[in-house]
Each structure stands twice: as structure tokens, then as C-alpha cells.
Amino acid sequence: MTSGWRGNGTGNSGINMNSDGVSFTASGDGIGAVTDLAKPIQLEDAIIDMVVNVSPEFKASGTSLQIFAQIKGGDWAGEWNCWSxxxxxxxxxxxxxxCTISEGDKKFNQLDSDVQIGVQAKGTPTGTVTIKSGKVTLKQTASSSSSTGSVYSANVNSLRELADFTIGVAVSNNDSPTYNILTNASEKALVEKHFEQMTAGNIMKMSYLQNTQGNFTFANADAFVDYAKSKNMTVHGHALVWHAEYQVPAFMKSWSGSAADFITALETHITTVVDHFEAKGNLHSWDVVNEALTDGNPSTFRAVDSTFYIKSGNSAIYIEKAFLAARAAAPEATLYYNDYNIEQxxxxxxxxxxMLTDFKARNIPIDGVGFQMHVCQNYPSASSIAAAMKRVVDKGLKVKITELDVAINQPYCDSYPANKVSTFTQSIALAQKKRYCEIIKAYIDTVPAALRGGISVWGTTDxxxxxxxxxxxxFNNEKISWPLLFDSNYNDKPALRGFADALQGVACTNL
Structure with missing residues (x-):
């Protein structure tokens, strides 16, 4: 269910929304609460399930409740046969x-109009009714395979249109042919509907662009960037420098020359790549250096597992050299340091x-910090996330959420496997909705508008x-992380509604 509820019926005094649910004062026959489901949606043979709680006054009044559905527009045809x-x-x-939608004339087999569903009091009621949760389960078709057997509408026409900062998504190219944004029509439709910026999951990383020294290959990345430009989307460049073994070219890993020459080779890579994409005109920002810090306590610069640190003379000087080279090649681009777990x-x-304090003191050109935000359902807390972002804001730097996903199962938090979630139920989906909402709200509440670099989710569908x-x-080969805004069939998840609620200033709930 969406959280876009409103009062319904003549004389309705409105609704109240809090952590308990959506409440209305049952002051007369037909007074209730409704929410919209956007077209196209076919509700014939669908089942509407709600959990409600009534006050003692309502129970004592002897009145009943009625779930109903109405087509919005035309003659306002509806389902009125349900009774509790x-x-x-x-x-x-x-x-x-x-309530089961079972009208004899099949009036809900339609694609042209929005639908509203809700519950209303019948008779001469007094007291209050609280809707604790709701679910619409559509008639199953061969193409519907969600684990709950339901197809959900978040009632969000376009996520990007709800924000005054950039909303982006990471996509695949030839690195994942099944989900290639250039060839998969479903990927295109979803991305073009909801997002205004794209990040390439892999194909703009070092080993893809310069696998052997001096030989740059831009064809795949060019096709991706050109597609984005054709759809009036910007691109967030990811990533110029990253230590991961499989992403570092062999010639760098086996470097036998001096540290100074290694730095020169690194600067040549950055200058060549950034210069190339500057000509496209829609590369607005870069993850210049990715994941250069360890997770220990105290944290240090990566050393033993970083070719860049080792070949730079066992020094982190490569980080500042990377930022200096990127700024020289792209004077107007926003330059980020990007990492995971910093939100803790x-x-x-x-x-x-x-590092930020040092860079600012020495005028190293860094504009912001990218918070990857691969988080769990319960960890870290929204207050920890906000506090971490505040430390960057206090430096006068931009904050960008670069790789957001919210895992339902994750081996390193939320007491997995003791608390393993085996089925993506409605209650789990609604809890994830609230979590997304709280994260986006923390970002908006903490980061001033001028310092908001935007929010990108790391992937399209589960x-x-x-x-x-x-x-x-x-996971024993089970696909049980379920971390994104859309399910495996490109259908909305409640998480999408939670993201939208935060953008619109709606309270974060698990309804």
C-alpha cells in the first residue's frame, strides 16, 4: 500500500498518520480513508487485505466496515459487495x-483510469478506525513470479520529478549482457521513467579503459554515455582509481619502474580518460578515488592490498595526485572521494x-564525499548515518549517496543467519519501505540544499x-538480498514508495 492516504466521504474530518497507521474518525455512514493505485492496473479477481483496529466506541456503536474499490473517472464504477x-x-x-474484486460485468478489467481503494464505516458509527496495513494481490498471471504472489503499485509516476537534487541509478552494459541498458527494453523503460543520472557499474573503471599501457578502449563507455546524453541524462563517472585486484591493469600490478614514473602513468590515465569524456558534455562528476581506507580501528590507508599505495613508494600520495590530475582535466566537474561503511x-x-582536513589545508581539489551506503535493514541507524554526513557538511563539502541499496539479508549484520529472512513477505517489504524513507529523510534533513550531490541506487531490480x-x-546460491526499489519482474516495491515519501516530506511508516 502507498502512504498517500486521504479522507473520504461527505463530512470527513481527514486522516491522522503515525507509526500506528492511518486513522480516521468514523463520524457517519460512508466516512473512511482511501489511497490511489495508478493506471494501468487490472483489479478484477484481485484480493484486498487490510489489518484494522477499532476503538471501543466504534465497537459499541454496532457498526460495520466495508472495503471498497472505485475506478476514478467515468461513472465511478466500484466494488461494493465486501462487508466486515x-x-x-x-x-x-x-x-x-x-475483499475480493469479483464484479459480474468485469468493470475492473480496464487500463484507462486510476483506481482508489479504501475502507469506510457503515451505519451510524462513532469512534475511530485505524488501518494498520494493507495489501493488494492481483490475479496471478504467467509473468508474475514475485515471492508474495502480488503485484504492487507505488503510485510514483517518476521518482526524479519529486526531488530538487539528482536522482540516479547504476546500470550494466556489456559487462552484464542480460541487463544491458543499451539492449534491454525493460531496463530502458524503468531508467528513463525514474532517473536523471546513470553510473556505469564497471565499464568506466581502469581495466576496462586501459587494459594495456597506452592502449585506451572507449567504445563501450562511449555508447553508454551517448545513450545517456540522448535521454537528457547526466553521467557520474565511476571510478578513476580503485585498488580491487580484478580492476587494476596487469601493467600497473607488475610495475617495476620508479614510484615517480608510476605516478606519471596514473596521471596519464586520469587525464586521458577525463579529457575524453569532457568532450561529451554530460559527465558532471567523478568518483576520483574509491575505497582507499581500511575498515580497521584505527582505520589507515590501504597498503598491502593496494597496488596504488605500493607502487607509489608505499605512500598514499597517489590520492592527492589523482585529484589534482582530475581537476586539471575537468575544472568544472564535481570530484568525490567514495567509500563504504563511512556511514557507520x-x-x-x-x-x-x-584526510579531508589535510586536503583542505593544502588546497587539494576535492569537492565532496560519496557515501556508498550498502546498508542493512537495521544497521547502521539513521542517526549514525546523519552524524557521519554532518561531519562532511561541516567541512563545506558536498555529500552524494552513490551506491544505495538496503539488503534484507546480509551476512555481516542483522544477526545473519540466525535472523535469516527466507521469504520476502508483505511485512518485510513494508519494513524496507520505512528504512528507505528514513535514510532519504536523514540525507535531506542533514545536508543543506547547496551541498546535496544527489542520490543514486546501485542497480535497477532485485x-x-x-x-x-x-x-x-x-546465501547457498539463494537470491535473498532483495535490496532495490523494483522486484525481479521490474514491478514497483514498497521501497520505491518509501523513497518517494521522504522526497515529499511524508512521514516514514511501514504502511
Whole structure:
């Protein structure tokens, strides 16, 4: 269910929304609460399930509740045959009520109009009714394979249109042919509808662009950037320098020359790449250096596992040299240092803050920090996330959420596997919705408008999340991370509604 509820019925005094749910004062026959489902949606044979709680006054009034659905527009055809008698309701106790859309004339087999669904009091009621949760389960088709058996509408026409800062997404190219943004029509439709910026998951990293020294290959990245430009999208460049073994070209890993010459080779790579894409005109920002800090306490610069640190003479000087080269090649681009786990506001954030202080003191050209934000359902807290971002804001630097996903299962937090979630239920989906909302709200509340670099999610659908491959062994080949805004069939998830709620200033709830 969406959280876009409103009062319904003549004389309705409106609704109240809080962590308990959506409440209305049942002051007369037909008074209730409704929410919209956007077209196209076919509700014939769908099942509406709600959990409600009525006050003692409502129970004592002897009145009943009615779930209903109406087509919005035309003659306002509706489903009015559902009834939950007073005898089914217990004051102060959550009660499940249901309705099946089964009109004989098949009036809900339509694609042209939005639909509103809701619940209303019938008779001469008094007291209050609280809707605790709701779910619409559509009639199953061969193409519907969500784990709950339902197809959900978040009632979000376009996520990017709700924000006054950039909303982006990471996509695949020839690195993942099944989900290639250039050839997969479903990927294109989803991305073009909701996002205004794209990040390439892999193809703009070093080994893809310069696998052997002096030989640059731009064809795949060019096609990706040109597609973005054709759709009036910007591109966030990811990433100029990253230590990961499989992303560092062999010629750099086997470098036998001097540290000074290695730095020169690194600067040549950055200058060549940034110069090339500057000509495109839609590369607005770069992850200049990615994940250069350790997760220890205290955190330090990566050393033993970083070719860049080792070949630079066992020094982190390559970081500032990378920023200097990127600024020289792109004077107007926004330059970020990007890392994971800094949102925990611990030792890694402290080391990063130390580096930022040093860079600002020496005029090293860094504009902002990218918070990857691969977070869990319950960790870290929204307050820790906000506190970490505040430390960057206090430096006068931009904050960009670069790789957001919210894993339902993750081997290193939320007490996995003891608390393993085996089925993506409605209640789990709604909890994830609230979590997304709280994260986006923390960003908006903490980061001033002038310092908001934007928010990007790391992937389009649960079918193509990187987490399923990363944790293949821990998950025993099950695809149980479910971290993104859309399910494996490109359908909305409640998480999308939670993201939109925060952008619109709507309270974060699990409804």
C-alpha cells in the first residue's frame, strides 16, 4: 500500500498518520480513508487485505466496515459487495479483513483510469478506525513470479520529478549482457521513467579503459554515455582509481619502474580518460578515488592490498595526485572521494575526516564525499548515518549517496543467519519501505540544499543486484538480498514508495 492516504466521504474530518497507521474518525455512514493505485492496473479477481483496529466506541456503536474499490473517472464504477460485520471486530485488537474484486460485468478489467481503494464505516458509527496495513494481490498471471504472489503499485509516476537534487541509478552494459541498458527494453523503460543520472557499474573503471599501457578502449563507455546524453541524462563517472585486484591493469600490478614514473602513468590515465569524456558534455562528476581506507580501528590507508599505495613508494600520495590530475582535466566537474561503511560514523569516518582536513589545508581539489551506503535493514541507524554526513557538511563539502541499496539479508549484520529472512513477505517489504524513507529523510534533513550531490541506487531490480553474486556462498546460491526499489519482474516495491515519501516530506511508516 502507498502512504498517500486521504479522507473520504461527505463530512470527513481527514486522516491522522503515525507509526500506528492511518486513522480516521468514523463520524457517519460512508466516512473512511482511501489511497490511489495508478493506471494501468487490472483489479478484477484481485484480493484486498487490510489489518484494522477499532476503538471501543466504534465497537459499541454496532457498526460495520466495508472495503471498497472505485475506478476514478467515468461513472465511478466500484466494488461494493465486501462487508466486515461488527461481530468480526474486537475493540483495541488488530483484525484482518478482506475483499475480493469479483464484479459480474468485469468493470475492473480496464487500463484507462486510476483506481482508489479504501475502507469506510457503515451505519451510524462513532469512534475511530485505524488501518494498520494493507495489501493488494492481483490475479496471478504467467509473468508474475514475485515471492508474495502480488503485484504492487507505488503510485510514483517518476521518482526524479519529486526531488530538487539528482536522482540516479547504476546500470550494466556489456559487462552484464542480460541487463544491458543499451539492449534491454525493460531496463530502458524503468531508467528513463525514474532517473536523471546513470553510473556505469564497471565499464568506466581502469581495466576496462586501459587494459594495456597506452592502449585506451572507449567504445563501450562511449555508447553508454551517448545513450545517456540522448535521454537528457547526466553521467557520474565511476571510478578513476580503485585498488580491487580484478580492476587494476596487469601493467600497473607488475610495475617495476620508479614510484615517480608510476605516478606519471596514473596521471596519464586520469587525464586521458577525463579529457575524453569532457568532450561529451554530460559527465558532471567523478568518483576520483574509491575505497582507499581500511575498515580497521584505527582505520589507515590501504597498503598491502593496494597496488596504488605500493607502487607509489608505499605512500598514499597517489590520492592527492589523482585529484589534482582530475581537476586539471575537468575544472568544472564535481570530484568525490567514495567509500563504504563511512556511514557507520566510526573509525573509518574519523580517518576520512582527517584526510579531508589535510586536503583542505593544502588546497587539494576535492569537492565532496560519496557515501556508498550498502546498508542493512537495521544497521547502521539513521542517526549514525546523519552524524557521519554532518561531519562532511561541516567541512563545506558536498555529500552524494552513490551506491544505495538496503539488503534484507546480509551476512555481516542483522544477526545473519540466525535472523535469516527466507521469504520476502508483505511485512518485510513494508519494513524496507520505512528504512528507505528514513535514510532519504536523514540525507535531506542533514545536508543543506547547496551541498546535496544527489542520490543514486546501485542497480535497477532485485534480479540484477551485485549482492547475490557477492554473497553466493553465504546465501547457498539463494537470491535473498532483495535490496532495490523494483522486484525481479521490474514491478514497483514498497521501497520505491518509501523513497518517494521522504522526497515529499511524508512521514516514514511501514504502511
Amino acid at each position: 460485520g461488527n461481530e468480526l471486530l474486537t475493540a483495541g485488537t488488530d483484525t484482518a479483513i478482506t 560514523n566510526g573509525a573509518k569516518m574519523t580517518k576520512l575526516e582527517e 534480479a540484477n543486484t551485485w549482492l547475490n553474486d557477492l554473497y553466493r556462498t553465504e
